[in-house]
Amino acid sequence: KFSLSILQLMLNLYCIILTLEWFWKNYQFVLVLYFTIEEINRDSHLLPNISLGFNVCNAFASDQFTLWSTLLWLSENIEALPNYNCQTNSKSIAVISGTKSAFSAEIGTLLELYRIPQVNVTYGPFHPMLSDRDQFPSLYQMAPKDSFLAHAMISLLLHFGWTWVALFVSDDMKGEQFLWDLKAEMIKNGICMAFTEKLSAPKTMYGSSDITFMSRIRVSSANVHILYGETDSLITMDVAAEFFLTTGKVWIMTRKWDIVVYEMNHMLHSFHGSFSFSHHKGEIPGFRHFLKRVNPSQYPGDFYFSKLWLHAFQCSPVGSLCGKIGVCPPNSSLEFMPGNIDIMTISDSSYFIYNAVYAIAHVLHQMLLEKIEMGSSGHTDKPRMLPWEVNKETNYMAHYDIENTVNFPAGLGLMVKVGEIFSKTPHDQVLIINDKIIEWPIGFTENSQSVCSQSCLPGFRKIPQEGRPICCFTCGFCPERHISNQTDADHCFQCSIYEYPNSERTHCIPKVVIFLAFEDSLGMTLACIALCFSVITVVVLVFFMKHKDTPIVKANNRNLSYILLISLFFTCILQQITFGLVFTVAVSTVLAKTITVILSFKIMKPGRTMRWLLVSGAVNSVIPICTLIQLIFCGIWLATSPPFIDTDAHSEHGHIIILCNKGSLTAFYCVLGYLGSLALASFTVAFLARNLPDTFNEAKFLTFSMLVFCSVWVTFLPVYHSTKGKVMVAVEVFSILTSSAGLLCCIFVPKCYIIIMRPDKNCLKNFKNRKCSRGKKTF
Incomplete structure (x- = not known):
């Protein structure tokens, strides 16, 4: 408890020092009022023949003193008496109040209570409560709305890629509104809050609030903190930052308060390298020159001006009655004030005071001109300003300057403008920032991040x-x-x-487009095989035509052999529908040949009908009949869903395969099934004729050819469905070539062997002897 009491005492003492320093910095508000009034009075075109005057009442940064000063002004500085008013004949036409919204609200409420026709213009930060025309009909705020401030801060966060921030706001209605606006902008832009801390104002004028929340800053992973609130609440944060050093953290705040820095810590101060948002302001012409030459002797009635001189230079102004302290040199100037009291830099509030005085002067000037135009004298009665007359002069523009706090030894702090952001609409904003001149906090660099999780790389x-x-x-x-x-x-x-x-x-x-092309090794191999088989087929056909009158060619039904060979030739080069048709011709030809063999050897005593079938060649009608049935299947296939060129982008990684799509799989398997049925029928018939006489009997060869054919296509089905892409096409082509080769080799190679190698067997006498001997043995 003792240590906590000592800490609390130290905090209270620091708050007193901090408040005094803040008080002297804000004396610029009085000086800008002096300057503006004098400038207007010297202007012969604005309010000619009229001089503006003013009364200055000190609020001492306290609600109690604000009410006391207002009551004292109402009683004409006699005594602060409630329910007493001596201002009925006062020449004051307007009240300029600030720096806190609470002060303006108290003054405005009191003026409305007394029904005084003054216009209250506040130069403090904008507050939505003061915009209530029912409660404050004559109060006007010079500061623009802060509705764009949340969006401006989010733009700065997005510029540096900071998505994980902590938020400190004052525990009042304005802090709640800013918290609401900021959360809405964060949700839209994917930024999150690590934690939120509400700052309460000190209960007493020089008291300090609980600052134990500073321990959360050290353990938090958020490296960026946003600070927003009224002056009282922010003093608590300044006190906390003095006693709880937090390096490596970036603070983003509004420039509605000043930071006091001492020589011992300067760059290690928690707010070194912070960013401040202030309303964009132009220069006040001649004001800096005025500050350089002004001194207390010019305003002898201002007690606080002399006190400022004494506090800053440790000497008495010229003409002072204080003899114990030496007189200040003649060249003493506000330009040489200590670094922790920066009066030369124009603040937001000073700029708003300057504009407020000019706004009132221009409205008053316009009122007087209107009275003169109406024929009345502009000086007979005290002019009364109506609310709408001031409202015409208000102009809200969302435009912020971004300043960087740089601390130096000897308590010197400098605000360097590093960028600005402005917007006419919520969706049309421009952020300009110079990253090269930014001074970063100790332990923080331009590349430092404030994120909850490390970024996910592409991929x-x-x-x-x-x-x-x-x-x-x-x-x-x-x-x-x-x-x-x-x-x-x-x-x-x-x-x-x-x-x-x-x-x-x-x-x-x-993906690379590929297909079973002739340039590929697989395609070239299959093409060469097909070409070789086609050439062999043509050679066999020519060879058979050359030896068409030999017994072995005649016995094998040369016309059917020609048809079979031609079908095999086209089978080698065509696919699918044409393949189905020509292979049907080939298989039906084998079937016709097999039937012819059976009719020739099995029927010993043929009747007229059988003889007519053999002599007339009616058996050959099997070919067109079977082909016609297959043609019907193919016609249905073409009519419903014909084959077409298609692409396969899934079978091989990184490749697109161009292939011939079957169209209707049902029609495809019907054609294939019918072809298989013919092959099975041919195999069955040939198998039944296997024991017939050997000479020139091709029943055994037909049986083997159909066995090869059926074996190939039975194997084809599972292999075809288990492959993809070019391999699937190759399997289909290979099956066609193999089955065609089976027919060619099993049926025609033995005949060619006899014709070429054993011409002695290729005679009618040998054929008859073989037939008779086999006939006696069998029958």
């Missing part, structure tokens, strides 16, 4: 952490076929079917 996406703000997340690698090409992507988007992601999942790469 990753953010995965929110349950129960935590949206700024806290983990990074997950984009799934297959998805990419993200920006940092902190919320989602990965899918590549098109014609693209595939790179290994880092950062961009999509166009």
Whole structure:
């Protein structure tokens, strides 16, 4: 308890010192009032023949003194008596109040209570409560609204990539409104609050509030803090920053208060390198020159001016009655004030006071001109300003200067303008900032971050952490076929079917278009095989035509052999529908040949009908009939869903395969099934004729050819469905070539062997002897 009491005593003493320093800095408000009144009185075009005067009442930064000063003014400085008014004949036409909204509200309420026709113009920060025309019909605020301030601060955060911030606001209605506006902007821009602390004003004039919340700053991962509030609340933060040093943190605040820095800590001060937002203000022409030459002797009635001179220079002004302290040199000037009392830099409030006085002067000038135009004298009665007359002069423009606090030894603090932001509409803002001249806090650099989680690199996406703000997340690698090409992507988007992601999942790469081309090794091999088989087929056809009159060619039904060979030739080079038709011709030809063999050897005593079938070649009608049925299937296929050129972008990674789509799979399998049925029928018939006489009997060869054919296509179905892309096409082509080669080799190679190698067997005598011997053995 003893240590806490000592700390509280130290804080109270520091608050007293801080309040006094803040008081002397704000004396610039009085000086700018002197300057503006004198400038207007010297202007022959503004209020000619009329001199403006003023009364200055000190509020001592206290609500009690504000009420006391107002009552004292109402009683004409006799005594502060409630319910007493001697201002009925006063020449005052307006009241300029500040620096806190509470002061303006108290003065405005008191003036309305007494029904005094003054216009109250406040130069303090804008407060929505003071805009209530029912409660304060004659009160006007010179400061623009702070509705754009939250958006301006968010723009600065986004510029540096800070998404994890702590917020300190005053515990009042204005702080609540700013907190509401800032949260709305944060949600829209993906920025989160680490924590929020509400600052209460000290209960006494020089008291200090609880500052134990400063321990949260040290343990927080947020490196950026936003500070907003009235002067009383912010003094608490300044006290806390003095006794609880926090380095490596950036503060963003409004310049409605000043920071007192002492020689011992200067750059280690918690607010060194902070950013301040202040309403954009122009220069006051001649004011700096006025500050350089003004001295207390020019305003002998101002006791506080002499006190400021004594406090700053430790000497008495010229003409002072104080003999114990030496007289200040003649060249003493406000320009040489100590660094912790910066009067030469124009503050927001001083600029608003300057504008407020000029606004009142111009309104008064316009009123007098209107009275003169109406024929009355402009000096007979005290002019009364109406609320609407002042309201015409108000102009709100969202324009902020961004200043950087730089502290130096000997308590010198400098506010350096590093940027500005302005906007005419909420969606049309411009941020200008010079990063090179920014002075960063100790332990903080331009590249430092204030984030809850480290950024997710391209190729990753953010995965929110349950129960935590949206700024806290983990990074997950984009799934297959998805990419993200920006940092902190919320989602990965899918590549098109014609693209595939790179290994880092950062961009999509166009797939390479491929197909079973002749240039490929596989395509070239299959093409060569097909060409070889076609050439062999043509050679066999020519060879058979050359030896068409030999017994072995005649016995094998040369016309059917020609048809079979031609079908095999076209089968080698055509696909699908044409393949189905020509292979049907080939298989039906084999079936016709097999039937012919059976009719020739099985029927020993043929009747006229059988003889007619053999002699007339009616068996050959099997070919067109079977082909016609297949043609019907193909016609239905073409009419419903014909084959077409298609692309396959899924079978092979990074490739788009151009292939021939079957169209209707049902029609395709009907054609294939019908072809298989013919092959099975041919195999069955050939198998039944396997034991017939050997000479020139091709029943066994037909059986083997159909066995090869059926084996190939039975194997084809599972292999075809288990492959993709070019391999699937190659399997289909290989099956066609293999089955065609089976027919060619099993049926025609033995015949060619006899014709070429064993011409002695290719005679009618040998054929008859073989037939008779086999006939005796069998029958």
